[in-house]
Amino acid sequence: MSKVHVVTNVNGEPREMLCEPQQSLLEVLRDELGMTGTKEGCATGDCGACSVMLNGRLVCSCLTLGVEAEGADITTIEGIAEGSQLHPVQRKFLEHAALQCGICTPGFIVATKALLDRNPNPDETTIRYWLAGNLCRCTGYDKIIRAVQDAATELAHEA
Amino acid sequence: MAEARDYRAIGTRPVRPDGVDKVTGRANFGADMTLPNMIHGKVLRSPHAHARIKSIDASRALQLPGVYAVISGADFPSGAEGEISGEGGGTVSDLAKNIMARDKALYHGHAVAAVAAKTAFLAESALELIDVDYEVLPPVLDVDTAMADGAPLVDEHQRTGGGQGDAPSNIAAITKFERGDPEAGFAAADVVVEGAYRVPTAHQGYIEPHACTATLDEEGRATVWCCTQGHFDVRSMTAGVLGKSVGEIKVIPSEIGGGFGGKTVIYLEPLAVKLSELTGRPVKMVMSREEVFRATGPTSASHCRVKVGAKRDGTITAATAWLAYEAGAFPGAPVGPGCMSVFAPYDLDNFRIEGFDVLVNKPKAAAYRAPGAPQSLHAMESTIDELARKLGMDPIDLRLANCADEGTHAPYGPTFPPIGIKKCLEAAKAHPNYTTPKAEGTGRGIAAGFWFNIGMQSSAEVRLSEDGTVTVMEGSPDIGGSRASMCLMAAETLGVPYNIVRAHVGDTESTGFCNVTGGSRTTFATGLAVVQACEDIIAECKQRAAMTWDIDADQVDWTDGEAVPKPGVNIDVAPLSLADIAGNAGRTGGPILGRASLNAQGAGASFSVNFADVTVDRETGKVDVLNFTAIQDAGTAIHPAYVEGQMQGGAVQGLGWALNEEYVYDNNGVMENAGFLDYRIPVASDMPMIDTQIIEVPNPSHPYGVRGVGETPIVAPLAVTSNAVSDALGFRISDLPLSPPSVLAAIDAHDEA
Numbered sequence: 001m002s003k004v005h006v007v008t009n010v011n012g013e014p015r016e017m018l019c020e021p022q023q024s025l026l027e028v029l030r031d032e033l034g035m036t037g038t039k040e041g042c043a044t045g046d047c048g049a050c051s052v053m054l055n056g057r058l059v060c061s062c063l064t065l066g067v068e069a070e071g072a073d074i075t076t077i078e079g080i081a082e083g084s085q086l087h088p089v090q091r092k093f094l095e096h097a098a099l100q101c102g103i104c105t106p107g108f109i110v111a112t113k114a115l116l117d118r119n120p121n122p123d124e125t126t127i128r129y130w131l132a133g134n135l136c137r138c139t140g141y142d143k144i145i146r147a148v149q150d151a152a153t154e155l156a157h158e159a
Numbered sequence: 160m161a162e163a164r165d166y167r168a169i170g171t172r173p174v175r176p177d178g179v180d181k182v183t184g185r186a187n188f189g190a191d192m193t194l195p196n197m198i199h200g201k202v203l204r205s206p207h208a209h210a211r212i213k214s215i216d217a218s219r220a221l222q223l224p225g226v227y228a229v230i231s232g233a234d235f236p237s238g239a240e241g242e243i244s245g246e247g248g249g250t251v252s253d254l255a256k257n258i259m260a261r262d263k264a265l266y267h268g269h270a271v272a273a274v275a276a277k278t279a280f281l282a283e284s285a286l287e288l289i290d291v292d293y294e295v296l297p298p299v300l301d302v303d304t305a306m307a308d309g310a311p312l313v314d315e316h317q318r319t320g321g322g323q324g325d326a327p328s329n330i331a332a333i334t335k336f337e338r339g340d341p342e343a344g345f346a347a348a349d350v351v352v353e354g355a356y357r358v359p360t361a362h363q364g365y366i367e368p369h370a371c372t373a374t375l376d377e378e379g380r381a382t383v384w385c386c387t388q389g390h391f392d393v394r395s396m397t398a399g400v401l402g403k404s405v406g407e408i409k410v411i412p413s414e415i416g417g418g419f420g421g422k423t424v425i426y427l428e429p430l431a432v433k434l435s436e437l438t439g440r441p442v443k444m445v446m447s448r449e450e451v452f453r454a455t456g457p458t459s460a461s462h463c464r465v466k467v468g469a470k471r472d473g474t475i476t477a478a479t480a481w482l483a484y485e486a487g488a489f490p491g492a493p494v495g496p497g498c499m500s501v502f503a504p505y506d507l508d509n510f511r512i513e514g515f516d517v518l519v520n521k522p523k524a525a526a527y528r529a530p531g532a533p534q535s536l537h538a539m540e541s542t543i544d545e546l547a548r549k550l551g552m553d554p555i556d557l558r559l560a561n562c563a564d565e566g567t568h569a570p571y572g573p574t575f576p577p578i579g580i581k582k583c584l585e586a587a588k589a590h591p592n593y594t595t596p597k598a599e600g601t602g603r604g605i606a607a608g609f610w611f612n613i614g615m616q617s618s619a620e621v622r623l624s625e626d627g628t629v630t631v632m633e634g635s636p637d638i639g640g641s642r643a644s645m646c647l648m649a650a651e652t653l654g655v656p657y658n659i660v661r662a663h664v665g666d667t668e669s670t671g672f673c674n675v676t677g678g679s680r681t682t683f684a685t686g687l688a689v690v691q692a693c694e695d696i697i698a699e700c701k702q703r704a705a706m707t708w709d710i711d712a713d714q715v716d717w718t719d720g721e722a723v724p725k726p727g728v729n730i731d732v733a734p735l736s737l738a739d740i741a742g743n744a745g746r747t748g749g750p751i752l753g754r755a756s757l758n759a760q761g762a763g764a765s766f767s768v769n770f771a772d773v774t775v776d777r778e779t780g781k782v783d784v785l786n787f788t789a790i791q792d793a794g795t796a797i798h799p800a801y802v803e804g805q806m807q808g809g810a811v812q813g814l815g816w817a818l819n820e821e822y823v824y825d826n827n828g829v830m831e832n833a834g835f836l837d838y839r840i841p842v843a844s845d846m847p848m849i850d851t852q853i854i855e856v857p858n859p860s861h862p863y864g865v866r867g868v869g870e871t872p873i874v875a876p877l878a879v880t881s882n883a884v885s886d887a888l889g890f891r892i893s894d895l896p897l898s899p900p901s902v903l904a905a906i907d908a909h910d911e912a
Contacts, residue, residue: 022280036191037184039416041366042448046835049366077184090182094174097800100639100808102181103188103367103416125844132844135835137364137417138639139804140811141843 008069010035011079019066025059026050028066029076037077037106041135048134051107051114052076058114060133077106080113088158089113089151096147100138108134112148120156124149168650169863172800173657175643177414186414189370189386194441197372198227200427200434201282201444203272203289204454205264208298208520208828209311212264212291215272220288225277228437229289230430232261232271236402243396243424251399253489257523258400258426264293265313265488266520267829268453270426275434275442298520298828302462302483305329305517313488313518331490334498334514336570344477344509348468352546356538357894358877359821360460360485362452363527364812364840367416369455370445373431381408381432388418388636389675393425394667400429408432411666412636419812420526421456423675452833456525457822459484459492463538465501473552473560477509478502482535484516487523492516493531496611499571500532500874501539503609504558504580504766506567520828526677528809529610529870533816533877537895540606540878545891554605554882555588555768562607569764571611579792579856580607580766586852587768592788601772601785602887608767608791608874612867613678614759618671619688621649621696621753627738629653631662631692634673635685639808639869640801644682645689647797648863652693654720655737662689671756679867682797683858684759690862695753703747704735761860765867767791769810769875773883780903782818782884787876788850794858794866802868807849809872815841816873817880819898 003018010033017032024043029035029052038061041047045063052061053075054068080087089112092098099105108131115122115130122130127148128141136144180186217229239255242248260271272289276282297311304310312327319330345351371385381403387393390410398405415422427444434442446455464481480501484492494514502510547554562584563569565577587593587605597603619633631645642662650657664670673685701715704722708715714728721734744751771787789806796802819839823831832838857864877895884902885891892905 020280030191034193035184036187039188039367040190040445041368041416042835044448044834044836047366047448081183086179086182093182094178097172097175097640097798097804099178099181100801100804101365101367101415101417102177102186103365103414105181106184109182128843128846132842135366135840135842137366137419137812137840138808140807140809140849141841141846142807142849143800143804145843145848 004067006067006070008072008074010074011076021067023066024062025064025066025069026061028069029061035076035078039103039106041103048111049104049107051110051134053110053114058111077110080109087113088154089116092147092151092154096143096150098139098143098147104134104136108136108144112151116152116155121152166651168647168657169795169797170799172798173643175640176646176661177637177642188367188414188416190445192372192384192413192443194372194374197441197443198275198277198438199279199282200273200275200431200442201279201286202270202430202450203286205260205267205269205271207264207293207295208267209296210264210293211296212260212262212271213294214292216290217272219290220274220285223285223288225281226274226285228275228434230273230433230437232259234433235259235400239399239402241399249491254396255400257489258429266522268450268522270454273430273434275438299329300519300824300828302460302485302517302519305519306483306515313520317518329518330515331486331518332516334495336498336512337510339509341477341479341509341511345468348476349471350546350549351466351468352542352549353464353466354542354545354893355462355464356541358461358534358537359895360457360521361816361820362457362838363419363421365417365419365421368446368448368451369426371427371431372441372443373428373435374441375432375435379407383408383410383428383432384413385410385428386413386415386422388415388422388638388677390636390667391634391672392423392675393428396425397428397432401432409666409668412664415636415638418638419528420530420677423677424456424525426455448835449833452838453830454522456527457522458527458530459486459524459534461534463535465538465542467542467546469546469550471550473550473557475505475507475561478507479511480535480538482514484531484534485519485521485524486516487519487521489523490516490518492524493526495531497531497535499611500609501535502570504563504607505561506563507570510570528812528873532610532874533813536608536874537877537881540875541881541893544882555584558607559584575764576859577856578764578766579854582854582856583766583768583790583792586790586854587770590788590852592786592850593770597772601774602883602885603770603772604879604881604883604886605768605770606875606878606882608769608871610679610765610871610874612683612762612765613680614684614762615674615678615680616758617673617685617688618756619685619692619754620670621689621692623696623737623741623751625742627659627736627741629655629660631660631689632665632670633662633685633689634665634670635676635681636664638676639804640798641676641681643801644686644797648686648690649693652690653696653737654717679765679869680762683762683861683865683867686865687759687861688755688757691755691757692753695755696751699751699753700737700740703740703744706747707735708732761858763794763858763860763866765792765871767871767875769879771879771883773887775884775887775902777906780899780906782897782902784814784847786847786850789872790852790854791868791871792854792856792866793868794861795855795864796853797863797865799853802853803851805868806851806872810849810876811841811846813873813876814880817877817895817897819896821896
């Protein structure tokens with residue numbers, strides 16, 4: 001089967017690639033563009049480790065085809081920090097020890113930023129349900145929730 | 160002996176040194192490796208739980224363009240020998256047969272062949288073209304059936320205890336501990352409680368699937384990149400399976416995306432090396448989540464019976480435990496540690512413990528966080544809860560009346576040095592979450608947890624750069640913040656700021672031997688090596704200062720990161736800082752290095768007390784955890800946030816096992832829920848905040864009093880949940896998981912009775 005030419009925009013940069021029709025966006029990001037910050041935990045949309053933003057929507061990149069990225073705007077974990085400045089969500093994850101092994105962390109950070117972009121002041125229940133599609137096996141979620149709450153507070157003060 | 164004292168670095172909560180890479184996506188995990196010319200390997204797995212492999216024909220697969228090689232059991236040396244070092248133990252022979260079946264496939268998902276091809280997609284397509292002729296055999300799927308007379312045999316050569324005399328059996332080994340006279344103890348009891356408890360197979364559930372990349376050069380030297388809890392053990396296990404020497408293999412650990420014991424063993428590495436040998440190209444292998452569930456280490460399902468007798472004042476007079484654990488297809492269930500843990504929180508004169516390591520046609524059990532203890536202590540702590548009800552005693556008071564303490568002769572042998580169980584119980588009793596009465600319609604459960612912790616071998620080197628910054632090199636994969644702990648202990652010892660110390664995990668050829676990150680040993684044992692290597696640095700710095708000042712080294716003190724003349728040494732010099740000495744090292748003898756290697760003794764037993772309030776929905780059977788409190792003795796918390804993280808993460812893993820997690824099998828031994836949708840681990844919306852209280856009873860065998868903290872947290876939550884649900888319902892459900900269907904069925908059965 002011949003490859004498909006895809007033109008897309010990743011973290012604000014135009015990218016071109018050839019992808020197999022069956023390749024997921026996750027595989028394209030990792031294997032074709034070398035952007036391995038987005039992780040595979042299940043490849044069935046259950047764990048959220050592969051979370052990216054596609055045209056402003058939070059999606060599992062394992063459930064999206066690479067060819068669907070044609071003409072799209074994609075944000076991955078590599079695009080969350082602004083230059084050499086960590087995003088407040090990244091900083092709060094560090095300060096609260098909200099990661100242990102760190103494999104789920106990129107997905108959580110992308111999902112958290114998506115939440116706070118649309119709801120700057122979520123309560124604990126809202127945060128827990130928004131992040132229910134992101135599995136973490138190390139932390140028990142406590143410190144993640146606190147990091148998100150603290151990031152929301154800081155972003156509210158900045159605004 | 161270590162005493163509680165004021166520290167400058169220890170006990171603070173700085174950002175971990177590897178943190179920025181992990182929040183930006185730069186950190187490289189197992190599947191992130193890419194090499195030029197790399198090809199991909201995939202594994203063909205048995206569709207039967209028990210089958211004789213009559214033949215394997217790969218000719219159709221090999222005709223597919225882009226398929227480079229196919230291997231099966233015949234490609235590996237037979238007669239691999241030796242024991243596996245490290246936490247789980249076992250033999251190299253069983254390991255070799257587990258990662259590639261020989262004459263029999265012993266569980267659904269057992270590897271029978273592997274393919275290397277240009278792409279992963281092509282390799283997977285090629286698997287369908289490998290023709291395997293199986294003779295399907297009846298599987299044995301649970302511990303009770305496997306122990307019964309006339310059960311199908313998983314291994315026709317297996318005899319109990321490995322002997323040759325008796326008839327073959329699925330019981331691979333029997334463990335026994337006994338003290339005093341249990342029968343007399345029960346006769347002297349006013350109250351006797353006994354129960355039988357079943358805990359299902361559960362998976363460690365690390366989010367990162369197993370992955371490795373391997374190359375073999377023209378001289379036969381292999382390099383392996385992989386995610387593992389112990390790359391030195393990967394090296395020896397891979398060497399054992401392939402019949403190579405460890406000197407022919409270099410293992411480079413990636414970051415590791417969770418392990419919980421499941422990445423102390425290997426599955427892919429020898430296959431990738433063999434495929435690289437046959438193709439002359441680097442081979443990458445990454446498991447799917449389904450493969451992780453079907454073919455990698457779950458922990459044992461178990462059937463435990465516990466009986467406890469006590470006087471009316473609560474004094475326990477006798478206890479017995481009968482513990483049967485599923486090993487999976489090869490010997491090695493964690494029933495030994497299960498036996499050693501079952502009564503560990505208590506001071507008992509009369510007891511008997513029997514454990515059975517039982518083969519079944521399921522994946523070979525691997526270590527899972529405090530291996531074996533959650534199952535047996537679920538039985539014991541449920542029984543203690545029933546005893547408290549019968550006696551009308553507060554469950555904490557009953558435990559305080561019987562708990563182990565310094566000087567107690569532990570059921571598994573040693574006499575305890577200072578331990579924290581009593582302080583944890585007292586802290587629980589005083590905790591506001593406990594003194595607040597439970598709300599109407601809720602249930603409260605409490606239980607104790609325990610893990611031995613281990614020491615084992617570690618090495619560390621500490622180097623000074625010319626500006627006085629400090630590099631720590633050690634060989635324990637950082638699975639949850641251990642680099643930060645190493646930096647804190649180094650900063651404390653040297654008397655320098657945390658932020659000038661960086662810790663690194665070296666590969667098998669760039670640092671000295673370290674056993675696995677397992678057994679809650681890393682902060683204790685590798686930390687001890689780091690502290691000793693820093694002391695080596697201090698001794699050297701004192702030498703260099705003495706040389707500079709033209710005095711004897713024993714006239715120099717090390718204070719707050721500086722060399723100073725000892726009080727009474729009459730010279731007028733300014734103190735020399737670490738940076739001063741490092742900057743001048745070229746003129747005083749050359750670069751400054753410290754090193755240490757050890758086999759750490761005195762790991763220090765770890766105890767916890769947990770409690771929680773729950774509600775049970777009698778219409779649906781759903782259990783909600785309203786609050787959870789974890790109290791644990793950490794010896795000394797080096798980085799308290801990561802200690803709390805271990806307590807919280809272990810609590811939620813235990814709650815998942817108690818509430819939902821189980822391997823569901825059909826009658827043919829096929830796991831029916833091999834994915835995160837159906838094997839449901841806790842998600843954020845299932846859980847409350849996990850309140851923690853760290854107790855510090857310093858471990859006398861560590862300069863800063865460290866006890867391992869990683870494993871104990873998973874132990875108590877199983878019985879906490881059972882006890883809380885029993886309290887809410889007014890009757891006990893003995894078996895786990897307490898999932899909605901099983902709770903509803905138990906409510907219906909109870910209402911009918």
